[in-house]
Amino acid sequence: MDTGTRMAAVADVPTDSSLLVTLRNAAGEEVEFLLVRTGGGDVSAWRNECPHWTDVRLDAGDGATMRNDALVCGTHGATFDCESGYCDFGPPEGATLDAAEVAVADGAVHLVDDGYDFVRVGESDAERDLSTNPGERLGF
Numbered sequence: 001m002d003t004g005t006r007m008a009a010v011a012d013v014p015t016d017s018s019l020l021v022t023l024r025n026a027a028g029e030e031v032e033f034l035l036v037r038t039g040g041g042d043v044s045a046w047r048n049e050c051p052h053w054t055d056v057r058l059d060a061g062d063g064a065t066m067r068n069d070a071l072v073c074g075t076h077g078a079t080f081d082c083e084s085g086y087c088d089f090g091p092p093e094g095a096t097l098d099a100a101e102v103a104v105a106d107g108a109v110h111l112v113d114d115g116y117d118f119v120r121v122g123e124s125d126a127e128r129d130l131s132t133n134p135g136e137r138l139g140f
């Protein structure tokens with residue numbers, strides 16, 4: 001059985017926050033995902049961007065906010081179920097976070113998604129557009 005690429009120990013994924021990883025997509029672009037614990041010792045991987053404003057990261061590098069097993073977007077308070085990625089509250093209600101397929105084996109989280117390659121634990125090196133400050137926007 002192909003166990004994919006080992007990314008991190010399950011123990012490195014916080015139970016009350018997230019672990020940021022960088023993957024590379026088929027176009028060669030770095031894409032951030034966050035690993036979160038789900039029920040039964042499993043782990044899910046969700047793309048690190050809010051569907052409301054896609055330049056807003058759910059994990060800014062020091063772990064995402066979680067409340068009642070849901071990821072919380074710090075900008076407008078949307079909540080996303082850690083297990084399904086579904087947003088049940090907030091401006092992007094009804095949206096689902098993009099997933100990368102991962103599997104837990106031998107106490108580690110493995111990337112088993114053919115659409116991505118593992119790059120590193122931590123943030124992407126891709127340049128961010130610092131000219132846009134979400135806090136300065138008006139309206140939702």
Ligand code: FES
Binds near residue numbers: 056074076
């Ligand atoms: S940017 Fe995340 S809810 Fe608005």
